[in-house]
Amino acid sequence: MTLEPEQLGQSKADLAETLRTLRKRAGLSQVRLAQRCNVSQSKISKIETAEITPSLVDVELILRALGAPQQLMAEVTALARLANTEWQPIRSSWRRGLEKRQAELAGLEFEAKELRYFLPAMITGLLATPEYIRASLEYSPGDVSKTVARKLDRQAVLYDTTKRFTFLLTEQAVRWSVLPPPAMAVQVDRLASLSHLPNVRIGIVPMGTAISRGPMNTFTVYDDRLATVETFTGRTVFRDARDIAEHLEIFNEYARKALFEEAARTLLQEWASLFR
Numbered sequence: 001m002t003l004e005p006e007q008l009g010q011s012k013a014d015l016a017e018t019l020r021t022l023r024k025r026a027g028l029s030q031v032r033l034a035q036r037c038n039v040s041q042s043k044i045s046k047i048e049t050a051e052i053t054p055s056l057v058d059v060e061l062i063l064r065a066l067g068a069p070q071q072l073m074a075e076v077t078a079l080a081r082l083a084n085t086e087w088q089p090i091r092s093s094w095r096r097g098l099e100k101r102q103a104e105l106a107g108l109e110f111e112a113k114e115l116r117y118f119l120p121a122m123i124t125g126l127l128a129t130p131e132y133i134r135a136s137l138e139y140s141p142g143d144v145s146k147t148v149a150r151k152l153d154r155q156a157v158l159y160d161t162t163k164r165f166t167f168l169l170t171e172q173a174v175r176w177s178v179l180p181p182p183a184m185a186v187q188v189d190r191l192a193s194l195s196h197l198p199n200v201r202i203g204i205v206p207m208g209t210a211i212s213r214g215p216m217n218t219f220t221v222y223d224d225r226l227a228t229v230e231t232f233t234g235r236t237v238f239r240d241a242r243d244i245a246e247h248l249e250i251f252n253e254y255a256r257k258a259l260f261e262e263a264a265r266t267l268l269q270e271w272a273s274l275f276r
Contacts, residue, residue, distance in 0.1 A: 011082040016050035018076055019062060023048070026066045036065035056080050056240055084240035090233055098140060102150035109157045112222040116251050119169045120215030122176055123187065125151040126158060127167060127194060127202075132187050135178045158200055166201045168254050170215055174204065175271055185275035192268040195261070203258030204267050211257055213250065221247050 023033050023044075030048070034041040039061075046052040047062075054062070059080040063073045109115065117124055125133055133151050137144040158165060174191065177184055195202040205211070218230040227238045227247045238244060259267060 011079060011085075012050050012053055015054070015059075015076070015079050015083045016048050018079060019054075019059070020048040022063075022066050022068065022072075022076075028066070033062065033065055037061050053083050053239070054080065055084065056242065081240050081242070084238065085243070086237040086239075088235045088237065090235075092234075098137070098144065098147040102147060102154060106150075106154050106157070108222050108226070109154065109163075113162065114164045114223050115166070116221045116248070117165070117167045118215075118217075118219050118251055118254060119167060119173045121170075121173055121218060122178065123169065123173060123191070124167070124218075126155055126165075127191055129183070129187050129190055131183050132178055158194065158197060161199050164199050164201075166203065166251075166255070168203045168205065168251065168258055170205045171207045171267075171271075174268070181275040185272045188268050188272040188275060192265045192272070195265055195268075201260055202264055203255055203260045204264045205254060205258045206267060209257050211254065213253060215254070219247055219251075221251060224248070 023030070026033075028036075030044045031041045034044045037044070039058075043052070044062075047054045047058065056077060059077060060073070063076060068076070117126075122136065123132060125136075128136070128151070130148060130152060133148050134144065137147060140147070157163065169191075174188060175184075179187065191202055194200055205215075219227060221227045221244060224241070224244055225239070227244045229236045229238070229247075238247070258264075
């Protein structure tokens with residue numbers, strides 16, 4: 001199934017209607033289907049009214065309980081995967097106010113215990129200096145002062161030792177000159193400093209590292225329950241376990257090639273000196 005952004009909002013309602021229709025065609029009540037799936041009747045009801053979005057495991061369980069043929073299972077499973085994906089256009093964030101997006105990110109960071117960031121192009125706000133943050137928001141409409149302040153406030157989460165952070169940055173991400181050289185040197189020094197935090201790992205993938213998979217997108221994985229992928233025009237949010245597992249596999253592939261701790265700090269010190 002081709003994933004079109006305009007489909008994402010409707011897919012949840014389509015999935016709910018499809019599952020409800022299939023249950024009725026099978027001549028089963030919600031209570032009977034719930035018994036076959038070993039779940040509560042209220043969960044079946046919430047799935048059929050789109051009050052909750054079922055996972056792919058839930059959908060496959062329901063389809064098997066209904067005796068759905070293989071082709072139908074494939075079609076409905078594809079719809080379920082779409083329903084577990086959300087497209088958030090950047091223009092929508094601009095309309096709502098970028099500081100509200102910062103509140104949403106702070107909520108995700110508060111709930112998660114293990115956070116993984118793959119950064120192929122630029123440095124994320126959690127690791128950035130105030131000057132870097134402001135420069136990176138230059139393209140955004142309106143006054144960005146509140147957004148800068150919110151981004152800086154979010155950095156406090158790095159000092160919560162109940163959480164674990166891993167940041168993977170390519171050499172391009174570190175050395176992309178968002179600021180004039182003296183300010184970039186300060187930014188690179190900050191990366192080296194933060195790498196000393198006991199719950200923060202900063203990995204660097206230098207140019208020339210042999211990796212067959214190209215670094216296509218910035219993405220973040222929160223525990224094993226949610227992944228977000230950034231593009232120029234917006235972000236896609238994945239909640240399906242298979243999509244999350246695939247992003248974790250990609251992340252781990254790059255992590256195996258990255259330099260950490262003293263090896264990473266040595267590179268960062270060299271690059272900071274070059275900027276100076």
